[in-house]
Amino acid sequence: MMIRFGTGGWRDIIGENFTFDNVRRFSQGVANHIIESGKEKQGVVIGYDNRFMAEDFAKASSAVFAANSIPVLLLTPSVPTPLVNFVTIEEKTAAGLTFTASHNPYIYNGIKYVREHGLPATEEVTTELQESINKIPTSHIKTMEYDLGEREGLIKRLDYHDEFITFIESQVNMDKLKEAKLKVLYDPMFGTGVNAISTLLVDARCQVRTIHNSMDPLFGGRVPAPTEETLWRVVSMMKEKPGDYDIGIATDGDGDRIAVIDENGEYVHPNEIITLLYYYMLKYRKQKGAVVRNVSTTHLLDRVAEDFGFECIEKPVGFKHIAEGMTQTDAIIGGESSGGITIKGHLLEKDAILSAGLLLEMLAVTGKTLGQIRSEVKDRYGIRHYKEDNYAYSSGRKEDLKELVNRLDPEFIYEAPVTKTNRMDGVKWEWEDGTWCGVRFSGTEPLLRIIVESPEEEIQASVLANLRQKIDAALSVSKNTKSV
Numbered sequence: 001m002m003i004r005f006g007t008g009g010w011r012d013i014i015g016e017n018f019t020f021d022n023v024r025r026f027s028q029g030v031a032n033h034i035i036e037s038g039k040e041k042q043g044v045v046i047g048y049d050n051r052f053m054a055e056d057f058a059k060a061s062s063a064v065f066a067a068n069s070i071p072v073l074l075l076t077p078s079v080p081t082p083l084v085n086f087v088t089i090e091e092k093t094a095a096g097l098t099f100t101a102s103h104n105p106y107i108y109n110g111i112k113y114v115r116e117h118g119l120p121a122t123e124e125v126t127t128e129l130q131e132s133i134n135k136i137p138t139s140h141i142k143t144m145e146y147d148l149g150e151r152e153g154l155i156k157r158l159d160y161h162d163e164f165i166t167f168i169e170s171q172v173n174m175d176k177l178k179e180a181k182l183k184v185l186y187d188p189m190f191g192t193g194v195n196a197i198s199t200l201l202v203d204a205r206c207q208v209r210t211i212h213n214s215m216d217p218l219f220g221g222r223v224p225a226p227t228e229e230t231l232w233r234v235v236s237m238m239k240e241k242p243g244d245y246d247i248g249i250a251t252d253g254d255g256d257r258i259a260v261i262d263e264n265g266e267y268v269h270p271n272e273i274i275t276l277l278y279y280y281m282l283k284y285r286k287q288k289g290a291v292v293r294n295v296s297t298t299h300l301l302d303r304v305a306e307d308f309g310f311e312c313i314e315k316p317v318g319f320k321h322i323a324e325g326m327t328q329t330d331a332i333i334g335g336e337s338s339g340g341i342t343i344k345g346h347l348l349e350k351d352a353i354l355s356a357g358l359l360l361e362m363l364a365v366t367g368k369t370l371g372q373i374r375s376e377v378k379d380r381y382g383i384r385h386y387k388e389d390n391y392a393y394s395s396g397r398k399e400d401l402k403e404l405v406n407r408l409d410p411e412f413i414y415e416a417p418v419t420k421t422n423r424m425d426g427v428k429w430e431w432e433d434g435t436w437c438g439v440r441f442s443g444t445e446p447l448l449r450i451i452v453e454s455p456e457e458e459i460q461a462s463v464l465a466n467l468r469q470k471i472d473a474a475l476s477v478s479k480n481t482k483s484v
């Protein structure tokens with residue numbers, strides 16, 4: 001089976017395609033790439049999350065780089081993904097690798113790969129890398145004993161939490177935060193956001209209660225993706241005792257995505273989090289600049305940008321595209337509806353830790369509750385009703401499904417005139433009244449994602465129902481005509 005890069009690096013099922021052999025093959029591919037570009041002296045940084053055997057996989061990878069005479073900084077203990085990007089920048093390494101499958105179920109592991117300066121790998125780089133990795137003959141994969149690598153000084157264990165947190169705290173108004181004495185309920189979902197966020201919260205003199213903070217490679221039986229469903233415990237704890245907490249925060253398996261619950265126990269969708277933060281940066285921090293979002297993210301951001309005289313830049317899904325948008329423009333924030341947010345001046349990668357810091361700063365500086373700020377933004381820009389639906393499919397059906405998507409006709413989905421058709425990632429139609437819908441294949445899971453957003457709840461529901469009906473009908477026709 002091939003090693004394939006998806007939206008967020010390589011992910012596969014442990015023991016099936018995510019094996020020690022393939023980890024070594026992947027590492028050899030990256031090592032070759034570094035050697036070819038003459039950057040071997042710069043070395044690599046490797047981090048790992050709390051998944052099953054993540055440290056062992058990271059050690060196996062380190063041994064390959066060491067055997068290729070590429071020095072390795074192996075981070076300790078487990079770290080959030082943004083920390084690896086940070087070290088890549090700080091230590092000027094040629095690349096950074098994080099052993100994580102992010103928010104995927106526990107049976108997965110994976111590797112996120114970043115280039116020099118912590119930059120996300122572009123499509124060209126990953127395509128080239130993927131091709132070369134899969135061509136490496138087993139006899140060309142070098143390795144050595146891990147312990148020997150350490151003894152010879154080729155592999156160094158390194159704890160970088162302090163530097164990372166110091167940096168995050170330099171980006172946030174800690175004085176205001178300390179005065180506010182916020183009460184926070186935090187759910188790291190058994191993932192690696194825990195050390196960094198807990199330190200930040202304590203340094204900010206918040207009153208903190210943390211749940212799900214032990215090491216559990218099964219993630220308590222949940223998928224470590226912070227959604228309204230998976231965060232039911234935080235929601236119910238906050239609803240049970242209103243007033244006990246100012247905010248609920250959750251981070252995904254590798255601490256790069258954030259979710260938020262307001263003081264009333266209401267789940268705040270990432271679309272709204274990005275909008276609130278952008279609004280806060282423009283209105284209260286008096287920053288100036290555009291915002292970058294992907295095709296699947298709320299158009300409310302376009303309204304905020306327009307209101308302040310800035311642009312909203314649209315990109316395909318995948319943080320490398322958001323990063324590209326951030327570097328091409330004067331954008332001050334970039335984000336995705338899946339909960340990844342980056343802020344100008346920091347990493348060009350999503351970072352739940354800085355996002356949490358900025359959200360808390362927003363509460364401290366405005367002196368308002370999260371609910372009040374949400375109302376302020378709603379009063380000014382209205383509401384967008386947003387819904388995402390996912391269709392699971394077996395791998396053999398993808399091509400047929402692609403064809404079905406290509407045949408979809410927007411006229412049968414919503415009768416209003418289409419103002420824009422966008423095919424940068426799947427297909428997306430926009431209508432005159434601000435309603436839009438998108439259909440695209442996930443790059444991280446075998447799912448077909450459909451997203452509908454509209455200022456009117458009824459329209460949103462009917463567009464979604466029509467779209468579902470079309471896809472269901474198309475699927476059943478294809479089922480009857482072809483066995484896929």
Ligand SMILES: O=P(O)(O)OC[C@H]1O[C@H](O)[C@H](O)[C@@H](O)[C@@H]1O
Nearest residue numbers: 007008318319336338442443444
């Ligand atoms: O919708 P998907 O292709 O599955 O991607 C969902 C998310 O997956 C990863 O976390 C990527 O880093 C994100 O950029 C992306 O938004």
